[in-house]
Amino acid sequence: MSQAARTAALYARFSSSKQREASIDDQLRACREWCRREGVAVVAEYADYAISGRTDERPQFQEMIANAGESDIVLVYMMDRFSRDPYDAPLYKHELAKSGVRLVSAMEAIPESPEGIIYEKLLEGLAACESRKTSVRVRRGMEGNAIKCLTNGVRVYGYRTGEDGRYEVVPEEAAFVKEAFRRRIGGEACNSIARDFAERGVVTSTGRPCGYTMVYQMLHNEKYLGKYSWGGITFEGGMPRIIDDGQYGRAQKVKGKKQRRNESWGTFALANKVMCARCGRNMPGVSGRGRCSVKYEYYGCTSCRMKAVRRDWLEGQIVGRIRELLGDHEEALRIARIVVEAGNDKAVELDRRQAQASLRSAETGLQNILNAIEQGIIAPGAKERIAQLEAQRDRARRDLDTLDEKTIDPEDFARFLMFGATLTDKAVLEAFVYQAKVDEESVLVTLNYDTQKNEPVRLDIPRVRTELQWC
Numbered sequence: 001m002s003q004a005a006r007t008a009a010l011y012a013r014f015s016s017s018k019q020r021e022a023s024i025d026d027q028l029r030a031c032r033e034w035c036r037r038e039g040v041a042v043v044a045e046y047a048d049y050a051i052s053g054r055t056d057e058r059p060q061f062q063e064m065i066a067n068a069g070e071s072d073i074v075l076v077y078m079m080d081r082f083s084r085d086p087y088d089a090p091l092y093k094h095e096l097a098k099s100g101v102r103l104v105s106a107m108e109a110i111p112e113s114p115e116g117i118i119y120e121k122l123l124e125g126l127a128a129c130e131s132r133k134t135s136v137r138v139r140r141g142m143e144g145n146a147i148k149c150l151t152n153g154v155r156v157y158g159y160r161t162g163e164d165g166r167y168e169v170v171p172e173e174a175a176f177v178k179e180a181f182r183r184r185i186g187g188e189a190c191n192s193i194a195r196d197f198a199e200r201g202v203v204t205s206t207g208r209p210c211g212y213t214m215v216y217q218m219l220h221n222e223k224y225l226g227k228y229s230w231g232g233i234t235f236e237g238g239m240p241r242i243i244d245d246g247q248y249g250r251a252q253k254v255k256g257k258k259q260r261r262n263e264s265w266g267t268f269a270l271a272n273k274v275m276c277a278r279c280g281r282n283m284p285g286v287s288g289r290g291r292c293s294v295k296y297e298y299y300g301c302t303s304c305r306m307k308a309v310r311r312d313w314l315e316g317q318i319v320g321r322i323r324e325l326l327g328d329h330e331e332a333l334r335i336a337r338i339v340v341e342a343g344n345d346k347a348v349e350l351d352r353r354q355a356q357a358s359l360r361s362a363e364t365g366l367q368n369i370l371n372a373i374e375q376g377i378i379a380p381g382a383k384e385r386i387a388q389l390e391a392q393r394d395r396a397r398r399d400l401d402t403l404d405e406k407t408i409d410p411e412d413f414a415r416f417l418m419f420g421a422t423l424t425d426k427a428v429l430e431a432f433v434y435q436a437k438v439d440e441e442s443v444l445v446t447l448n449y450d451t452q453k454n455e456p457v458r459l460d461i462p463r464v465r466t467e468l469q470w471c
């Protein structure tokens, strides 16, 4: 999928022929939830309460097809909602495609360029990984940079890397940051702010439309107070401030119902990723003390009677299966190639181009002064100018060296995936899991990367038969 979808038309169908089929409401809710997560705006909703999947009994389906082109995608709960008829489905898919519309399933789709997520989540662990030949050297260099409050290539929305390598404010982005704080203090939900920002073209550092996570992180980022931090090194006032202390504090105190629930999910590595297959709702993490005051933690559906799943079991199973995959050199290398290609150079390449331009302009400037001197022209202040340009040239060369070391070799990345001591269970889950769909019998886990056939990798984990015992 090349172009990120911005708008969606939802289609739901209820046949009542199957027991425990997701209701129209549940289907639409799951679709809306998907759109919220992906930062896609819903422009239309269609629903048929048909007995069968036959087209002539589906007036809303017909209308949706007739309106094709009103949205980038048509989103269904599962592909079988679109059509059960093996001849109809390709026919109507083609009909949509003619208007440039893709058919996407909320429960079966993974996001656009998910490899970027793996890269983002693992970058820090990778930088700290000792198996990397150059990591010690790089780290030392980056620590040196941190002492000078240089960006180290870390992007923060609202800032860019300035001429001196430190953070400087991007006024258009800072305006969005300020707006987010203002609206949050006014009591608006992060989701609603995110939706609006996405519509107005705000994107993450990896180019995805603004979503809940971006706004949430924005509202909790102390860098906007001017607090520079990198790898445990912090400096108050080490970067320009965008938000004042009072506003920041007030925004932290706003706790909508949704917000409070989300905060309690904070420590659950699969927060927002566990979904109930029966009703399509999120299964939030829950913890407490049971009989014998033994602490229990599980992911549970709050809307239907789906059997809750123990957190340690679920997370342990998934991590085990992913580590098994990563333990295979071929597979690790394949993932590394996908990820490195997707993520490596977007940030690094931009910095490299900046450094190269800076180096060229310094060298040209020096040459011009030397030419002038050779012709006997000695301009006032030439000595200072030469010193300035030489400093600029040396800095650009140093930056280019650092950037070369930062470019990631897929073999190194694969080794890191296989043996990286800094690859924690939490990082594995956050980086690789897109969604875990839980039903009574099994857990279907969709991972954040594709196989060669453009299909997301899925793990099917059978659930244990025994009753849950907390103590």
Ligand SMILES: [Zn+2]
Pocket: 276, 277, 278, 279, 280, 281, 301, 302, 303, 304, 305, 306
């Ligand atoms: Zn449920």
